Amino acid sequence: MRLLGSIVLLLVVGSALAYKTYSGYQVLKTAPLTPNVMPYINKMSRIYDFWGTPVVGRPATVMVSPEEASVVNSVLNRLRISHEVMIEDLAPIVEQDFAEQERLMRAIPRQPRVAVYNRYMTFDEIDAHIHETVDANPGVASLLDLGLSTEGRELHGIKLSNGAAGQPAVWFDCAIHAREWIAPPVCLRIIDEVLADPALRDLADWYVLPIANPDGYSFATTDDRFWRKTRRPNPGSTCVGTDPNRNFDFLWDSAGTYCSETFPGASAFSEPECAGIGNFIAANADSLILYVALHSYGPIILYPFGHTVDPVPNADDLLAAGTASATVIESVGGPTYPVENSAAGLYFTFGASDDYAYGIGAAGYAYTYELPGGGSGGFNPPASAIQRVVDETWPGLKTLVEYTIANPTTPLKK
Template sequence: MKAALCLLLALAGSALAYKSYSGYQVLQTKVLSHEETARLAPLMSRPEFYFTVNPAPGRAASIMVSPENFALASTTLNRMRLSPKVIVEDVGVIVESERSELQQLRVAEKKEGRAPALDRFLTFEEVEAYVNEVAAAFPSLVTVENIGSSTEGRTLWVVKLSNGAGKKGIFVESGIHGREWLGVPAALNALNELTENLAANQALLDANDWYFLLVANPDGYSFSFTDDRFWRKTRSPNAGSTCLGTDPNRNFDISWGTEGTTDACSDTFAGAAAYSEPESKALADFLAATPNLAAFITFHSFGGFLTYPYGYTTDLPANAQQLDDIAQAANSAIQAVNGFQYTVGPFASTVYFSYGASRDYAYDTVGIPLVFQFELPGGGPNGFDPPASLIAPTVAEVWEGVKVIAASA
């Protein structure tokens, strides 16, 4: 009772600082052509337009706007003949509902064993606690390495699973964007399957070492729990700007500087220089120093895409056919679970252009041959905040796809 009361008081205190999205609405355009995508793209750098689905040919874009910017956004999109319609009347109502659900699940939860709570999202501190429990429970299999610290001093933990030397490695990254909560339980579930459900997955451990960076952006991830649900970036200061943070997935030294380099307020700000962020530098250094990595998997949300390099060009990688064949096989395995089907293809032509991403760094610079990025299914008003009820079915089906990738490494 005392622990539950303390938790409630702590949550009540954090709610006072939490950004309210009361009255925010989400506008959706019509399905865009190539020309309309190009005309809409400049709005992405304007703070009045918060894109939750970026413009791309063949799909609609979605934009969250505050009450004071609604008229401007609506008028601008209508003048561009993009037929905007309101698809969410009040984002704040749904955000508060999500927070209430999370609080109730935390208080009511009765932990049994070491399995992660797949019925809710875990804070960074809870992820740390789970990692410690796994390491203590499986000392001959699990080691945990501190590969660096975030701007605010949180530790970047890599969990390694190995039952013998001389094997290929599979690296799993999640949580590089703060607001993309669903990626973390997807990675946690894979870790859980390889430890708690060892009998069923022994072959995957006999063939490969596994590495997990469960929260690649711990400051941004934590801030999305305590202050702003839709925070994406790190929390580092930017010289000459009151806006904090850099997009760590635009900060790797691979085609760096092509996008978002001058506007520190942009969600895709690439930073003052490549590796300006300790988080991206630590990950890059660890990948470069780890031999025999055969596969790199990164979990993002949202969109329902299963992609491979590149994001910075529409040129295809040398083993594009192999990557596509593996992704299609993984997609078939995923679809067999609940019927959900991902859209498969190279990132730039399937989703949008992105520069300085860990995905392309892992493939081009480190030379990892099998690189895949999951954009998990969306949910909630902006796609980034699915209800807790979607966690378990999503991570279960994704695990089947991960097993296909691992078997191909």
């Protein structure tokens, strides 16, 4: 018995020590950013790991390794961007996050066909939940199969419909960036609400993809809390992965190194996860009226384009729909969401999913929702925050769908 106990203890300790500790890593916080520094922040973001979404008028946070700290401090000083150390050492925070996840996994087992909102679900749990939901709701729910990830995980979402022909379609995806754990519970809440309310299914066909980056999300929940990218190896480099939200085939830009957190990939749609989503959007362009990618952290609502500050033709419609959604979120006790054009609100981006959905003429309404941050640094809201975030976000997303259906807009090429 003692031997067995020792083996179990070693397994637990081994599991606890398997993840990247981030010992000595710091998080720096800047003063609110001004428009004139954004081009430099854009260049820095291709090298260093900015957390959240750098936005004019708000502070930015950047994670630096012990080797990077002096360089980043020097660059910020040269740019005359005042800053401070927000987190002195990430190691205790990472240890606490994984310890909480392990504790809650043991304490709160998953029940069949029941989404969990008081802890973070694993990829395997969410995938099983989707299959169970489809099996239990024939005629209403069907499996959305978008192919396989690099590591062979199934890219599964769900379609919820009343079965009527000719309905408009709305799309939601979550966790295309692996470390943004707060997003999948919001996608799961959408599924719960639409299943429970036939009137919502009478509005549109709903497509929901709770985990858009299965390999990255799985790695982030077991090995590296702040992993962002996919897990495709890069030939000739020890740096793994591509930023999937720079990999879509709309004004894709090859700039970036393998080790950058925003590396766009060897080519547009080099990542099978992005290609699967992109193929679906293109194939359903005639019916898709709304595309929403749920990220963290903000809060902010962004609409196309990321490559120019020039307004798109229906910018007034995009702003109005986003504002209607943001107003409802705030009215139920949620935070204030500014609604911004991507390039005007932050720095230029290329190859983003919402720009693709809008730019190819599919969805006339396309958004990135940066959900609220939390925890010690923003990307690590504790499990206790999940219920609050899903409760305040769902009414805003419901309003967005209702608004876009009631106020049709013309996509670029329709």
